Amino acid sequence: MTRRWQSTTFLVAIGVLGGFWIGSLPGLAFFAVFVVFGALVSPRAFPHSITDAEARAAQATDGHPIIYWRPGCPFCLRLRGSLARQAGRYHWVDIWSDPDGAATVRSIADGNETVPTVVTVSESFVNPSPQLVRNLN
Incomplete structure (x- = not known):
């Protein structure tokens, strides 16, 4: 914590x-x-974080992307700021408070905990541009 x-x-x-x-x-x-x-x-400054398991279950239901982030990350802050009011439409997982979320990011980012990492139903993106993330939803 x-x-x-x-x-x-x-x-x-x-x-x-x-x-x-x-x-x-x-x-x-x-x-x-x-x-x-x-x-x-x-x-x-970020929407309420949920666990990796909760995010995957919610994504299976509504199809919204999962955004893995960590506090203090300037790239996460930039993404959060650019999403503005749409930020609540995504599932946010804090990798520092959820070890399973960190493991998911490492599996996607070649063993690194590079955030933000965005996971859709069919694709994953490591440190995507804010415009790409806005177009996903």
């Missing part, structure tokens, strides 16, 4: 330390920027 929040904690800590070191109004701005960025890369 702590690994999931590591990036966010690190960014907030940098903001606090830098804010105190810089001081005054510029320090407050520095702090605010790092806190906002920390919130963006946190697990809370």
Whole structure:
């Protein structure tokens, strides 16, 4: 659980330390920027994650793609941001909180945990473009 929040904690800590070191109004701005960025890369910025088994069962029912991701991943953040309101139409699996999800990604990405990895009923994509993912649904 702590690994999931590591990036966010690190960014907030940098903001606090830098804010105190810089001081005054510029320090407050520095702090605010790092806190906002920390919130963006946190697990809370993504739709509710489900397990790999739940995602596969749901995909069998509705056919929506599964997106494997991890907190702190800039490519996952870019994909999530570009999907905007459509993000809820996909099944999101956090590979840091679900070992089976991580194993699925490793089986697709030649033993690596490269995310985002998107799995449809018939195909898999490792770090696809946001436009390709939008066209899948």
